[in-house]
Amino acid sequence: MMRILVVTEQYWPEGGGIELATHLIIKLLSQIDDMEFVVVTGTEKPKNEDWEEYLYVPTLDCTNKYALWFHLFRIRNRKWFEKLIDSVDAVYVPRYCYPVIPSAKKKGVKTVVHLHDYQPISPGAAIFPNSDGRNLLEKIEDEIRSELIKYQSKSRAFLSGFTVPLNKLVQKWVGQADDIICVSRRQVEIIKKEAPGLADKIRVVYNPPPEISKRVEGPPEKNFLYTGGDDPLKGIHVLFGALSRACKNNNWECTLTKVHQKKWRRFFQELGSRSDCTFHVNGKVNYTELKKIRSNSAALIFPSIWEEPLPFAIMEAMLSGTIPIASRVGGVSEMVEGTYGEELLFEPGNANRLSRKMERVNDLSPDELREIGSSLREKGTSKFEREKIKQKFVNTFKS
Incomplete structure (x- = not known):
């Protein structure tokens, strides 16, 4: 029996596409007799159909990534979390809980990171078209532009530029994983240009589709x-x-x-x-x-x-x-x-x-x-x- 620990900030039905993808992946893999899942999440009432065990950790439900990582630094050294890692065969990080990766690798546990965006190369996790392969100044400019477009706050946009060099820490965490899952060829192409050190660990796997009923006969x-x-x-x-x-x-x-x-x-x-x-x-x-x-x-x-x-x-x-x-x-x-x-x-x-x-x-x-x-x-x-x-x-x- 392969036992997999999933550490995620939120779980479906909270969140959006990433949380839905995580739910569908666990649901799909739970059909296999020799795989079981333990989920640690900040969602109090997740859609739980297929888990062996579930642990609710409210401090994981953070909208700010830096606050999330601060909490994870504390959680990963708790005895209950260390015992949990000792009890599993693999750790799966489907979103931004990257600080658990070094803890898992220290204990020799296989670790899989799933990238649904561009967090290892962009603090805001978004990349604009035709802007891959950027130098540091261009990265800072793009980050300021992204924050300004999304939040329309000049002060927030200005401060976001200082997070670009700090994002190297994310690359370091993700680079310690055994495997990195990306969801499209274009995503891989962009990430490889700006983080070539991750290239050998990346594989492309599409997200599984949700159940979609066939349209009733007749045109829409x-x-x-x-x-x-x-x-x-x-x-x-x-x-x-x-x-x-x-x-x-x-x-x-x-x-x-x-x-x-x-x-x-x-x-x-x-x-x-x-x-x-x-x-x-x-x-x-x-x-x-x-x-x-x-x-x-x-x-x-x-x-x-x-x-x-x-x-x-x-x-x-x-x-x-x-x-x-x-x-x-x-x-x-x-x-x-x-x-x-x-x-x-x-x-x-x-x-x-x-x-x-x-x-x-x-x-x-x-x-x-x-x-x-x-x-x-x-x-x-x-x-x-x-x-x-x-x-x-x-x-x-x-x-």
């Missing part, structure tokens, strides 16, 4: 869906720019989720009032309801402006038969390769090109939408086949 509604919220890195400003152009001549229906800021709600309300377009602007939407909305939408709009390694939004759209209209960032190109979605890729930040792609989808007939949706599901199911993904994870932990 002519409805566009955006799920990126008001995070500027997700490109809500690009979407607004595209719709400001396109709504002059169209009567589209658009659903937006995770939009909490009053200014964006007001912007879309005003755009709807001066055009024939209809906007359904929502805050948090539960996962089950989101799946229903997506399955009834003709297309998902994904205007992200950073190199997202393997966005679940694209994967779920494909498996739902919903056409992705996405910016050419990160792992998106390899996800939609060979599908109609590949023809709809546009350069990040190009609102004019996005509006044209949306018009192209809007002009599709019901039969064309049905045919494209069926093809997307077929190719998505083949690309993200659970059994292949499961075997790659098994090989990683048992090698």
Whole structure:
């Protein structure tokens, strides 16, 4: 029996795509008779279906990485944690709990780190397109730009520049792991350029797909869906720019989720009032309801402006038969390769090109939408086949 310790800040249903991926991976591997999991997390009520043991550590639920690492320095020296490491065959770090890696390696326990972003080469964990292979000054500039875009705080952006040299510590921690899992070829390409010392330990394994019900027969509604919220890195400003152009001549229906800021709600309300377009602007939407909305939408709009390694939004759209209209960032190109979605890729930040792609989808007939949706599901199911993904994870932990 192989016993694996998972140390993570949050666990599904808290968090976002990383937490969902961790949940799906554990669920998939728990199907194997000789693998069992012990989970240490800061989530009080996680979705627990497949664990052998669960330990709730509230200090792990930190929004600040530096506070998290401070708490982990204390936790990793506690007797109960040392005994826990002694009782397992491997330690799995799916997010930012990197300080446990040296403790595990000191005891000779295999350690696997899963990178869903770019934390080892960027304090903010995000990389802008065409900015890989940067020198130190360029890294500082990009970090300040990222923080300024996301938080619109000059003081926070200025201070973030000082964290770039400190991020070498993350590379040191991650470099001590036995294996590093990345989720797309593009992510590996970017990380290898800026952290070549990690290259020999990296392997690419796609995240397993969530369960997606097959769409009821019939074409989807002519409805566009955006799920990126008001995070500027997700490109809500690009979407607004595209719709400001396109709504002059169209009567589209658009659903937006995770939009909490009053200014964006007001912007879309005003755009709807001066055009024939209809906007359904929502805050948090539960996962089950989101799946229903997506399955009834003709297309998902994904205007992200950073190199997202393997966005679940694209994967779920494909498996739902919903056409992705996405910016050419990160792992998106390899996800939609060979599908109609590949023809709809546009350069990040190009609102004019996005509006044209949306018009192209809007002009599709019901039969064309049905045919494209069926093809997307077929190719998505083949690309993200659970059994292949499961075997790659098994090989990683048992090698």
